[in-house]
Amino acid sequence: MRPVNLRINSGAIGIGALIIFIAMILVAGITASVIIQTMNQMQNRAMETGRETIRDISAGIEVRQVSGYVVDGKIDQLAIYIAPIAGSESIDLSYTVIKISNGRKEVFLSYDDDMFSDGITNGLFQTLNSSNLTSSTYGIIVIRDSDDSCSARYPVIDDGDLVVLMVNTTKCFSGISPRTEVRGSVVPEFGVSGIISFVTPPALIDQIVELQP
DSSP, rough: HHHHHHHHHHHHHHHHHHHHHHHHHHHHHHHHHHHHHHHHHHHHHHHHHHHHHHHHHOOOOOEEEEEEEETTTTTEEEEEEEEEEOOOOEEEGGGGGGEOSSSSSSEEEEEEEEEESSSSSSSHHHOOOGGGTTTTEEEHHHHHHOOOBOOOOSSSOTTOEEEEEOOOEHHHSBBBBOEEEEEEEESSSSSBOOEEEEESSSSOOOEEEEEEE
């Protein structure tokens, strides 16, 4: 009877080992599947991050010039000339913010689609009714737009375009006085921000003054 018991015990051990082996294969398969899925997710995230990084580096806005309009010895309006940087993707100005400070107060301005002109009429600073601008809005005047991409509802600028962002500084700061340091930026939805940086002259005599560069 002892040989029969040995065979039964050996068979039971063999079946147990087989079950353990199958379980190990199943666990290894599940683990491999999880690892592959995780690797795919990481690869997709890495590719998306790479695309966003390239876009943020290669896109953006350049401030070409800033002019001021003088009323009663203070700057009443700013005209900020902007263009996309070389090789930039299209920039939607409806998602672009102007951040500007006179050293004592900082304001953030967004685009008002009621304050738009597709060209200059009756002089740059008279084209828009600046009294309709507020301390939180700016307007747009198109200077150059060969493909008509920039409209009141969809103010998109791309390669070769040049537009002016109009700011009512009387509404923002009660005007900008002489010898005032002004700093700020034009911040697009993505990409490089355009820099605003100038100091107003010691005396504001002329009605139009060039401030930057």
